[in-house]
Amino acid sequence: MTATLRLARTTGSGVRDQRRLLAGLLVLGVVLVAVFLLSITMGSRAITLGTVWDSLLRPGSGSVAQTVVREIRVPRTLLGVLVGAALGLSGTILQGVTRNPLADPGIMGINSGAAAAIVASVMLFGAGGLSTYVWFSFLGAGAAMLAVYSIASFGREGATPVKLALAGAAVTAGLSSVTSTIVITHSDALNELRMWQVGSLAGRYLPVFWQVLPFIAVGCAVALFSGRALNGLALGEDIAVALGQHVVRTRLVMFATVAVLCGAATAACGPITFVGLVVPHLARLLCGPDYRWILAYAAVLTPVVLLGADILGRVVLANGELQVGVVLGVLGAPVFIALVRSRNLVKL
Amino acid sequence: MTSRPRAPIVTLAALLTPRLLTPRLLTPCLLTLCLLTLCLLTLSACGSSGAEAETGSKDDGWSFVSGDGKTYTLDQKPTRIIAHAYAAAALMEFGIKPVAIYADGPVKDDVGLKGVDFRGITVLGETWGKIDVEKAATLRPDLIVGDWWPAEKAYSGMEGGVEAKSKKIAELAPIVGPSQGDSIVELIEGYEKLASSLGADVTAGSAGAAKANFAEALDTFKKAAAAKPGLTALAISPYDDKYAVAVPKYAPELLDFQKWGLDVITPKTPDKDFPYWETLSFEKVDQYQPDLLLFDDRNYPNNYETLEKAPTAQTIEAFKAKAYTTWPAYWMHTWSTYADQLNRLTGEIEKADPDLT
Numbered sequence: 001m002t003a004t005l006r007l008a009r010t011t012g013s014g015v016r017d018q019r020r021l022l023a024g025l026l027v028l029g030v031v032l033v034a035v036f037l038l039s040i041t042m043g044s045r046a047i048t049l050g051t052v053w054d055s056l057l058r059p060g061s062g063s064v065a066q067t068v069v070r071e072i073r074v075p076r077t078l079l080g081v082l083v084g085a086a087l088g089l090s091g092t093i094l095q096g097v098t099r100n101p102l103a104d105p106g107i108m109g110i111n112s113g114a115a116a117a118i119v120a121s122v123m124l125f126g127a128g129g130l131s132t133y134v135w136f137s138f139l140g141a142g143a144a145m146l147a148v149y150s151i152a153s154f155g156r157e158g159a160t161p162v163k164l165a166l167a168g169a170a171v172t173a174g175l176s177s178v179t180s181t182i183v184i185t186h187s188d189a190l191n192e193l194r195m196w197q198v199g200s201l202a203g204r205y206l207p208v209f210w211q212v213l214p215f216i217a218v219g220c221a222v223a224l225f226s227g228r229a230l231n232g233l234a235l236g237e238d239i240a241v242a243l244g245q246h247v248v249r250t251r252l253v254m255f256a257t258v259a260v261l262c263g264a265a266t267a268a269c270g271p272i273t274f275v276g277l278v279v280p281h282l283a284r285l286l287c288g289p290d291y292r293w294i295l296a297y298a299a300v301l302t303p304v305v306l307l308g309a310d311i312l313g314r315v316v317l318a319n320g321e322l323q324v325g326v327v328l329g330v331l332g333a334p335v336f337i338a339l340v341r342s343r344n345l346v347k348l
Numbered sequence: 349m350t351s352r353p354r355a356p357i358v359t360l361a362a363l364l365t366p367r368l369l370t371p372r373l374l375t376p377c378l379l380t381l382c383l384l385t386l387c388l389l390t391l392s393a394c395g396s397s398g399a400e401a402e403t404g405s406k407d408d409g410w411s412f413v414s415g416d417g418k419t420y421t422l423d424q425k426p427t428r429i430i431a432h433a434y435a436a437a438a439l440m441e442f443g444i445k446p447v448a449i450y451a452d453g454p455v456k457d458d459v460g461l462k463g464v465d466f467r468g469i470t471v472l473g474e475t476w477g478k479i480d481v482e483k484a485a486t487l488r489p490d491l492i493v494g495d496w497w498p499a500e501k502a503y504s505g506m507e508g509g510v511e512a513k514s515k516k517i518a519e520l521a522p523i524v525g526p527s528q529g530d531s532i533v534e535l536i537e538g539y540e541k542l543a544s545s546l547g548a549d550v551t552a553g554s555a556g557a558a559k560a561n562f563a564e565a566l567d568t569f570k571k572a573a574a575a576k577p578g579l580t581a582l583a584i585s586p587y588d589d590k591y592a593v594a595v596p597k598y599a600p601e602l603l604d605f606q607k608w609g610l611d612v613i614t615p616k617t618p619d620k621d622f623p624y625w626e627t628l629s630f631e632k633v634d635q636y637q638p639d640l641l642l643f644d645d646r647n648y649p650n651n652y653e654t655l656e657k658a659p660t661a662q663t664i665e666a667f668k669a670k671a672y673t674t675w676p677a678y679w680m681h682t683w684s685t686y687a688d689q690l691n692r693l694t695g696e697i698e699k700a701d702p703d704l705t
Contacts, residue, residue: 045631071659239361
């Protein structure tokens with residue numbers, strides 16, 4: 001009921017609030033551009049800002065530095081934006097649909113399901129391209145989500161947040177061992193498969209970006225327009241039905257969207273956890289309980305966090321770099337614990 | 349954990365720590381140990397250089413000066429030998445057939461074991477660090493053979509990171525083997541000595557022929573290298589988005605090639621924690637410009653494909669000109685494989701353009 005009251009307050013406060021939220025979104029957009037540029041200038045090869053600028057605006061000299069900027073750093077960063085948006089939106093949707101503050105595509109085993117499915121498909125049908133992996137990824141994501149939700153629904157009180165998180169942890173552990181087992185027993189494909197053990201933006205180039213772009217673009221479009229439906233669900237199933245929503249249909253569409261977004265993101269970068277959990281909460285802190293705004297904020301804020309973590313991973317080691325999946329794991333775990341312990345957030 | 353550039357494809361450790369694929373894990377601690385061991389080995393080598401009967405066998409007793417510098421003696425010449433797969437390949441060329449082997453990975457996938465006939469030999473393990481000691485015990489071995497790794501002060505199968513259960517194989521029989529050092533030739537000669545101490549006639553039959561072939565192959569290799577004085581080569585192992593350049597100092601075959609006239613480029617700044625390699629990012633692959641690229645053959649063509657996908661690959665002149673081949677990385681143990689590899693590389697050297705860069 002608190003949600004209802006808060007929602008009523010926000011929606012009631014009118015145009016000025018909307019303006020404030022829009023301004024906030026624009027500021028986040030500027031931050032994203034800044035992080036984007038920072039990500040392009042950072043790397044193991046020393047390239048001056050001037051050269052970076054030239055590579056973007058006056059390409060064609062064909063120098064090594066330009067190749068590095070245009071074909072290694074820009075694709076990596078673009079992919080970070082895309083995958084960030086996908087994970088942020090999936091996290092928001094999951095939290096809204098399950099009314100569970102701990103829902104996250106990583107924690108709920110969806111990303112590891114996608115990774116396991118890809119690795120299994122390589123084992124069964126041989127190595128293919130990313131364009132085939134994506135479909136297995138969707139299947140794996142969907143299956144894992146279904147498994148976690150059904151396991152958590154056992155028992156009297158249904159799928160409580162903590163039960164969902166526990167079921168997710170169990171399924172994640174199980175699926176990760178499946179991935180590891182396959183990787184261990186298929187040494188030929190090791191190089192190919194290791195990509196799906198730890199999430200990373202490194203070593204992905206422009207073709208990967210183009211291959212996942214259509215899926216994530218469609219997923220993001222559906223996600224961004226699902227705010228009204230999520231607002232309805234946030235009021236509870238009965239009220240949502242009373243408001244004329246097809247609750248089951250909405251849930252199905254939402255889960256399918258999550259499977260597509262997470263599947264594509266995992267196919268591109270491997271399993272990445274915690275951003276999908278933390279950023280929707282940050283977004284909620286910034287803009288209140290209206291899902292239309294939370295979704296928009298999460299779509300911009302998650303890439304900022306993901307790219308930030310990626311940049312951190314590049315600087316934190318003197319020699320080499322840390323995968324973004326690892327950085328986010330380290331940073332995300334304490335936040336996750338804080339969320340579990342915090343009483344205010346546990347009621348969505 | 350482990351400190352040598354082990355076959356990257358299959359080791360358990362490699363799976364748990366992907367970085368091992370192109371290993372850069374040597375801790376300063378191990379490095380120090382390695383240096384100390386080298387000193388000790390040099391000393392002991394000086395001490396024993398004049399000694400007679402290094403591998404001499406008395407009437408029916410047996411003794412061998414092993415890679416760790418110790419002399420091992422047994423009342424009887426050992427006949428039931430368990431060997432690391434590479435050591436087994438070496439011994440088998442000299443006609444000594446072990447009863448069992450343990451390998452670092454699936455035997456059929458190992459480039460270093462291609463063509464070795466292990467039929468009739470029990471396989472005690474095909475994962476690095478795992479040996480079925482229970483099965484080994486039923487075979488009643490009287491000797492265990494593996495390379496001695498000076499950097500790790502351990503024989504193959506006894507290194508840090510090997511599970512304790514597997515190390516119990518050492519309780520079944522003494523472990524011996526020649527030391528990994530600065531030259532594959534010395535390593536093979538070590539196995540030659542070990543085999544002859546075990547009763548093999550290393551000059552007769554196919555073993556003798558293999559050595560003669562090697563000598564011939566070496567000769568043509570040297571001539572080919574001498575004919576192209578300006579030719580430079582770079583030994584690499586690309587993975588993920590990393591371009592690992594091998595440091596010849598820790599790759600005995602590369603040291604051999606250098607000695608025999610092929611200019612294998614020595615990278616300037618080897619990784620501090622694991623000096624077997626200098627690991628560059630794909631952003632800096634143009635740092636060294638050789639005339640000929642040598643891919644680590646243990647995970648070729650995977651590593652080639654990884655590099656090919658990198659947009660900067662074309663900034664390596666040799667890659668652009670398709671001037672590349674593979675190098676037998678850290679696995680050679682026999683005259684016959686070394687001869688084959690030298691002949692192959694001789695062909696590559698003859699094809700190569702010394703003025704590419």
